[in-house]
Amino acid sequence: MPTTPNAIKSSVSKAIVVGGGIGGLTFARACLDVGIEVELYEKRHLDSMLSGPGGIFIQRNAMRVYKLLWDGKIYNRFYEQGGKILKGGFFSKDGTPLYINTPGFVGEDDLGVCLLRPELQQILYESLPAGTVRTGIAFEHFEDTGDGVRVFFNDGSIAEGDILVGADGLYSKVRARLNDREQLEQPIYSGMCCWRGYFNRSNLPLDDRYSWGEFWGQGNRFGYFDVGGGRFGFYAFKNTESGGNDDAVGGSLKVMRSLFSDYADPVPAIIESLDQYNIYRDDILDRQPLSREWGRGQVTLIGDAAHPVQPNLGQGGCMAVEDAFELVKGLLTNETNYDQVPTLLRQFENSRSNRVTRVFNISRQVGNLGQADTAFGCFLRNWIYKLTPTWLADWQFRWLFDYQPEWNSYLSRD
Ligand SMILES: Cc1cc2nc3c(=O)[nH]c(=O)nc-3n(C[C@H](O)[C@H](O)[C@H](O)COP(=O)(O)OP(=O)(O)OC[C@H]3O[C@@H](n4cnc5c(N)ncnc54)[C@H](O)[C@@H]3O)c2cc1C
Numbered sequence: 001m002p003t004t005p006n007a008i009k010s011s012v013s014k015a016i017v018v019g020g021g022i023g024g025l026t027f028a029r030a031c032l033d034v035g036i037e038v039e040l041y042e043k044r045h046l047d048s049m050l051s052g053p054g055g056i057f058i059q060r061n062a063m064r065v066y067k068l069l070w071d072g073k074i075y076n077r078f079y080e081q082g083g084k085i086l087k088g089g090f091f092s093k094d095g096t097p098l099y100i101n102t103p104g105f106v107g108e109d110d111l112g113v114c115l116l117r118p119e120l121q122q123i124l125y126e127s128l129p130a131g132t133v134r135t136g137i138a139f140e141h142f143e144d145t146g147d148g149v150r151v152f153f154n155d156g157s158i159a160e161g162d163i164l165v166g167a168d169g170l171y172s173k174v175r176a177r178l179n180d181r182e183q184l185e186q187p188i189y190s191g192m193c194c195w196r197g198y199f200n201r202s203n204l205p206l207d208d209r210y211s212w213g214e215f216w217g218q219g220n221r222f223g224y225f226d227v228g229g230g231r232f233g234f235y236a237f238k239n240t241e242s243g244g245n246d247d248a249v250g251g252s253l254k255v256m257r258s259l260f261s262d263y264a265d266p267v268p269a270i271i272e273s274l275d276q277y278n279i280y281r282d283d284i285l286d287r288q289p290l291s292r293e294w295g296r297g298q299v300t301l302i303g304d305a306a307h308p309v310q311p312n313l314g315q316g317g318c319m320a321v322e323d324a325f326e327l328v329k330g331l332l333t334n335e336t337n338y339d340q341v342p343t344l345l346r347q348f349e350n351s352r353s354n355r356v357t358r359v360f361n362i363s364r365q366v367g368n369l370g371q372a373d374t375a376f377g378c379f380l381r382n383w384i385y386k387l388t389p390t391w392l393a394d395w396q397f398r399w400l401f402d403y404q405p406e407w408n409s410y411l412s413r414d
Contacts, residue, residue, distance in 0.1 A: 010036050011333045011341050012162035016151050017041070018139040018174050020049045022056075023303030023320030024167030025124035028132055029069050030328040034411070039159055040128075041151075043138035043168075050125060052117030053280035054196030055225060055233025057085060057212075057314035059112040060103075061403040062321035068405060069325075070127050077123045078113045083226030085111035088212035090370075090385065095264030098216065098385035105394040106401040114212070114225045114233060116198060139168060141177050142299060147338050149298045163341060164299045165327065167320070170285060172305035178296055187285035189242040190310050190364075192371055195252055197279045198233045199224075204273060205266045206232070215263055216381070219373035222260050222267050234270060235311075236260065239373050242283045252279040286310050286364070289357040294349040297342050302327060306349075307356040312366040315359050315400060323352055325405050332410040358399075 015031050017024045020042030031038040042049050058066075058078060066075040089100035103111045115123075125133060138154040142164050149164045166174025176184045207213070212225035219239040227233045236256055246252040253276035260267050286308050294301045303320030330348040333340070372378045385393070 009333060010034055010331050011337060011344055012036060012331055014038070014161040015163050015165055016149065016159045016161040017165045017167055018151075019167035019169060019172075019303075019305065020044070020121075020125070020133055020135065021167060021169055021303065021320070022120065022124065022317045023305075023324055024165070025121070025128065025133075026065070026069070026321050027165060027167060027302060027324035027327060029074070029124070029127045030065075030324055032128070032132075033069055034328060034332060034407075036328070036331070037161075038132060039161070040133045041137045041139060041153060041159070042133060042135045043154075044135060046133075046135045049133075049135055050118055050121045052121060053282075054198060054235060055114050055116045055227040056120055056317055057112060057114050057225065058082075058120070058321070059085065059314060059318050060106060060108055060110075060401050061112075061315075062318035063112045064403065065321050065325040065405050068407065074123060074127050078115060078120075081119050081123065081228055082113035082115035083211060083228040083232075084113060085225070086211040088210045088225070089214070091213055091215045091264070092382045093215050093217035093263045093267075095215070096382070096386070098382060099388070099390070099393045100210075101390070101394055101397070106398060108401075111401070114227045116227050116231065116233065119227075139166075139173050142174070144297045144299075162298065162338065163331075163345065166295075166299065166301040166305045167303050167324075169304045170287075170308045172301065174299065175294075175301055175305050178299060178301075187287050187308060190284040190286065190367060192237045192239050192284050192367070193242075193244055193281055194284050194311070195236045195256060195279050195281050196234070197274060198227060198231050199270055199273045199275075201230045201232055202273070204269050207266070214370070215267055216370050216372075216378070217260075217263060218375065218378050219371060220259055221370045222263060222270075224266075224270060232270075234274075237284070237367075237371060239371050244281070244283075246281060251276050252281055284310055284367075286360065289353070289360050292350045292353045293346055295345055298345070300327065300345040300349060306352075307360060309356075309360045309363040310367045312363045312370060313359060313397075313400070315363070319356050319359055322355075322403060322405070325407075326352060329405075329407045329410060332407065355403075362396075 214223035302323035
């Protein structure tokens, strides 16, 4: 029996999406699942849109969304391509476990899947019919037409739809235009930069008991995670000024080598295995959460455009996935009534506000702990973690996995 709905009603018939990241692509798929026509505009060209540094955790909460979309095909492909999130956790730099969790703490066999970013983007892109995604076209501005929205792009093209969804990330131009601005103000620098990439496991001394691990030092930390096919993603953070560049000091590999040389195995061995031309460095940024309203009229935001967070929980993209699903679900009604669309969009924003604000706050807290930069601060942190019972530490994160998306009650089926 097909699981795709055939007779649901949506309050909108056509959506325009700006941004082909995880949020925009997932939103487009969810629209198609419920019969909403969708056009997605991405400013990058296709090869660039299908790229990206290192890997990403798609955690159980977001995986539950993918299980519902497109008859679970994205979900299945993620499992075929990626690496399961199994037992793993935080260690001190000498390799002492500080907090280890297993998927059992949320009653699951795994906590989701990790994928290389290009592979994630490719799978999401391939879930959409040809022509849905239009690349190399940048959003410029929009105008409210009373019962819909008219959207203008840098190549002179114009799109019209019932709603406009800004999924255009940290520097969202849709968000800027909602505030009648040309550009958003600068985001907030976290005080740390991040290196990312991936490596082949080959003969490295990784501990088979763990599918991921993050090692905490003083003002820096290093993490790795299984992304499938014998490959592992890595990331490393360091407290530093913004705008740093490793080229002047011999390149990223050299910098990472000296930063992590006194870490326990496997960290130094992993660093020795890296290809210095495939290490990407970025400053880590976020923005203070918006109020409970993110958009106006027929225009709303999802993902980083609305709520960029520090990547310390691996949940920024997962929140974009949840947003995408909840937005489409919020548009499903018993009757088609265009007047109610702005209300439905504000309800969606309001419904997401507490959860994404909590992710923002806890991401910052975990970042502060992981990046503690005094000897005493690190001693205290490690000591508290070692003394905290695992069940209590689990409890701090369990709410993230309590998210249970569903839309069966909204959909009628064959
Ligand atoms: C180091 C690091 C590690 C992370 N790890 C994780 C993790 O493990 N798990 C997790 O869930 N999250 C993680 N995140 C966060 C995650 O990457 C983001 O939250 C996620 O990518 C946001 O998705 P998005 O679709 O909202 O925005 P984006 O991915 O930023 O996509 C926005 C898209 O919009 C396009 N765009 C921008 N402006 C325009 C325009 N004017 N017109 C048209 N298109 C435009 C951009 O080119 C881009 O393709 C991490 C982030 C960092 C920095």
